[in-house]
Amino acid sequence: MQIWVDADACPVTVKQILFKASRRTGMAVTLVANQPLQVPRLPQVQAIQVPGGFDVADNEIVRRVAAGDLVVTADIPLAAEVMDKGAHALNPRGEMYSADDIAARLTVRDFMDTLRASGIHGGGPSALGERERQAFANALDRWLARATR
Template structure:
């Protein structure tokens, strides 16, 4: 069974993408990046979608075929929730593994933050990516790839 890694490349940090493109093939994984036409992404297997809202997310969800042998890498909690619902693993570029146990809380926090931004009109924007984020991501990616790789005991 082939391990597949689908990358939401619309807002993927460059160092995280390079880590994925290096590590995943070492585990026999097929890596597919997906982004809208507004982003210039270079990878061996890349799919470009139109710039309509959610086009990248819907394309990735449509590509998930096999339960237990797919990893979706995204910053988007909604896409992560949909991927989990289809039996895929999901990981953020900061190293947070999305799970059935944490996704509802994360979605609720996202909604509360959006409500707060609408009420105040203020947004801090995302935190700057740190070296610790990169290390946490590499460690989590390694762990998940080992767990999902063909022949791994589940």
């Protein structure tokens, strides 16, 4: 098992939490992005740079992910795809995606895309606060506890 990170838009504080957890547990963490990334010098932490382009990093994660792995992403379509392969998906705000809610999340996402395309601007999500960072760390710890049993 390992952790995959959709790293292009992943907040720095979330990456730091992941690196700390990897250092503590030895869990492999792979960041996938279309830009160069700095990662700590730990044998279990690596970065994969993919070419630029629409969904190139997402497609690489889907290609490599295995059942039981964890994918950290705010990208709902990516979360749905990796869950179809038996992996788990966690967003940077500490919400674990589930089979029960992924279809509804995709519908809301598509609706918001339609609104934005029609000129109605809803803005993006708020900045990650301490509550969200703590929620992410707690959800990650719960997943790690189950994964390392």
